[in-house]
Amino acid sequence: MLALRAARALVRNSSRSQAVRLISTSKKNSDTATLTDVLGKTEAKSGAVEKKNWVTYGFDFHSEKEDRFFMHIVLFTSVTVGLVMGSYLMAYYPDWGYHDWAQREAFLELRRREAEGLPLIDSNYVEPSKITLPSDEELGNTDIVI
Structure with a gap:
């Protein structure tokens, strides 16, 4: 605990331009153990191998690999198919919402009116x-706003 307080004080009191690196001196090989080491020892002692907890995705109920x-x-x-082909269909779908059709129809109507000598509108x-x-008489006192 005292070493931790000293390290914090060292970090607080050091200037910003100096790099401070705290090095741990504990022995890693004997102080820690991994889970596989512990499990391997217990399986070797008992002699029985436990099955993994496997939940199927619903494609194969007997083989995890095939599932x-x-x-x-x-x-x-x-x-x-959903993203690539769907994007392709949306990008190249002809006249989405019939906007081009309405514009073409309006130009055809204008061309017809010009050819017949009628006013455009x-x-x-x-x-x-x-x-x-x-x-x-049917309107009576109804106000008519134009």
Whole structure:
């Protein structure tokens, strides 16, 4: 604990231009143990090998290797088809939303009106003879705003 306080004080009091490196002097080979060392010793003592906890992905219920293989194949294929082919179809789909069709139709209508000598935009879009308006008696005191 005292060495830790001294190291912190050294770091706090050192100038910013000097590099401070703290070196641990403990023996790593005898102080620590890995999990595989401990498990290997217990398996050797008991003589029985424990099965791994394996949860299937649903492609093969008997072989973990085949289950993972088919899972990777299915996911790779679905992502490739879904993203790559889906992006390709969206990029090259002809006239998405029929915006180009409406513009082409408008140009054809303008060209037809010019050829016939009609105004490009007619004030009487619908012929007035086809419209039936209510009479003054039917309107009564209704305000008409134009």
